[in-house]
Amino acid sequence: MxxxxxxxxxxxxxxxxxxxxxxxxxxxxxxxxxxxxxxxxxxxxxxxxxxxxxxxxxxxxxxxxxxxxxxxxxxxxxxxQIRDNFQDFINASKLVEMLISLIPEGIPNKRLFAFFLNILNFIKSSGQETKEALHLIAQIRLLTAIGYAPRLKGCGKCGTRSLDFYPDSGTTLCGKCASLPLAKGKPFIRINNKVIHFYTHSIEWPINISNRLKPNPETLTELSGLLDKHLTYLLSKKLRSSEFLAATTRPRPRPF
Ligand SMILES: [Zn+2]
CATH class of the missing domain: 2.40.50.140 (Nucleic acid-binding proteins)
Structure with missing residues (x-):
């Protein structure tokens, strides 16, 4: 057919x-x-x-x-133009890796297609001076669109204000919730309000006006590090789970 x-x-x-x-x-x-x-x-x-x-x-x-x-x-x-620019291509490749690793094959999603096309058009047409922020915004928005964005606005369990992000939990946690058995002793990253502010606006503002966001370099570095840790956790968890699946479905060796 x-x-x-x-x-x-x-x-x-x-x-x-x-x-x-x-x-x-x-x-x-x-x-x-x-x-x-x-x-x-x-x-x-x-x-x-x-x-x-x-x-x-x-x-x-x-x-x-x-x-x-x-x-x-x-x-x-x-x-x-994206392939010809090293930084643009590396960043677009990261988005591609996120899609391939986190989205199952064969599930129709017209919105995701339109959204990804939109991001590519923005990367292609934006000036270099706003590129670093745009690449970060693209990552954040893609994670949001596919339901894997980290939560940075208040404790993920009780909503209390918190600045400690726990990559293992994918969210900020307050001191009380972080002392519960599941999160206790896990590594966390201390963030600041500028990071939360930029992150929230990256999600809420339409992408075509996101160049009005003017984060300082420290905010970009901090948030980019946080997202990398979040992704490493997400993707390695994914890999570990697929390895586990492969191990459990492998045929058992025949006895002699
Ligand atoms: Zn809490």
Whole structure:
């Protein structure tokens, strides 16, 4: 069956000598993998349409459950400017990693697609002087959109004001709740009100006016460190859980 959709290339993996497996975020099927025959040969009809971050109209052949084959990919926006700028590309790659690691495949989410496209357009068109803040805002908003944003506004258990963020819990906790068995003795990061203020506005303000937020460099550094710790915890937890799953489903060795 031939179907058409819009997709943004998240990553590609080599397959055999000349073929590729392309991971897309699509407008109507969520994250999917598709197969591209011989795109690495010179004068391939795919041209540069399979480069990471390319937004294209794609035609797929095959059953929905199996690995569909890409029969055509017409570029809508190449986002070449992002790939050509080292900092932009590194930061966009981080967003891609978050999507791939935290979103299950094949779950349609039109809003997420529109949102990610919007972020790429903002990264592409923003001036360099506001870029550092924008990259951080993009991370925060993506985490919010997929339900994994850390909570920094008050204790996550009782709401009391607190400045101690516990990466293991993904939230700030007050002294009382932090002394409960589950959080007791766990590492925390002391934040300040400027970080909370910038974080809250990053989520609440529309992204197109977020360049009016003018955080100082210390705020950016602190918040970026906090998000990295949050992500490390989220992603390693994810990895650990998938390792565990693999270990429990592995066939048992046969006795001699
Ligand atoms: Zn509390």
């Amino acid at each position: 031939l179907t058409g959709t819009e997709g943004i290339v998240l990553k590609t993996q080599k397959y055999g000598d000349a073929d590729l497996i392309v991971t897309y975020l699509t407008s109507d099927r969520g994250i999917i993998n598709a197969f591209a025959k011989s795109p690495r040969k010179t004068r391939s009809r795919f041209g540069s349409s399979l480069e990471p971050l390319t937004h294209a109209r794609i035609s797929l052949w095959g059953k929905e459950q199996s690995l569909p084959r890409i029969t055509q990919a017409d570029i809508i926006n190449s986002f070449r």
